[in-house]
Amino acid sequence: MKKNFNSFADYLKNFIKERDYTLESLAEDLNVSFGSLSHYTTGKRIPKDVFIDNFASYFNLSKEQKNEIKALIELDRSPFLKDRIKLHNKKETPRLTVFSLNTAGEGLLQELSKEVFVLPADLEIYEDSFIVEIRGDKLAPEILNGDRILVESFNFNNWRELDGKIVVIDIKNEKFAKRVGFYDGEAILKSLTGYEKNILVDENIKYVGTFTTLVSRKLF
Structure with missing residues (x-):
């Protein structure tokens, strides 16, 4: 991949132009x-992955080229990854957005505030x-009422890697907490x-992050 692309859409448009394709002829092929x-x-x-597999196979792309395409698609699914900046070792204390999760509802997250958090130095x-x-x-034996959980985003190749984990997803600009299963x-x-029906993962589901670290717990 000679050029730097910001999305798979940019890559595909450039591919069509360089190979003298039209949308109609490429769709047919x-x-x-x-x-x-x-x-x-x-x-x-x-x-979906099946399209990329067929695309790479038809045009005999190398494994490296295929992986570069998959990396672009991962960025499309999680656009915030493009601007990820590590805060580790910075002097300023991070100010994080806090969302509430009502366990009696459908898993919808509601934004509460932005707060300054003093986190462990090695985190x-x-x-x-x-x-x-x-x-x-x-929510589970390890997650109690009043707990505050850090949510972080990770790159992953397959949803199997998140099996059993609680994740935050985006559906039509609304964030939900769900547990990954198969x-x-x-x-x-x-x-x-x-209480709610399971949701099948498709291209409309955007991965936002994964529950990782217990930040604070209320003592009653």
Whole structure:
């Protein structure tokens, strides 16, 4: 990949131009719909892994080229990763956004405030990290009412790597906390309370972060 691209859409548009393709001819060669391919070039939709596999195979791309494309798609799924800056060893104390999570609801996060947190000196965090405060019944034996949990974003190649973990996802600009699971080989997002239906992971689901560290716990 000779040029630096900011998204898979940019890469695909450049690819079409350099290879003298049209959307119609490329869609025909790859056996995909014109509409889907058009959305990929505008960034309205993010292709699934099966498309990338077929794309790389058809054009005989190297493993390195394929991995570079996958890296672009990962950035598209989590655009905040483009501007990640480590705060470790900086003098200033991080000011993090705090979201509340009502365990009686559907897992929707509500923004509460921005607060200054004094964190352990050896804890490396990023500017896109934030805090989730639990309100209501405990979510699991290890997560109690009043707990404040650090949420951090990680690069991952497959949802299998997050199996069993509690993650924050974005659906239509709303953030939800769900637990990752699998059913018939498909990645699903499960309700933390068991009251809502499971959600099948697709291109409309944006990964935001993973519950990682207990920041504070109320003593009753």
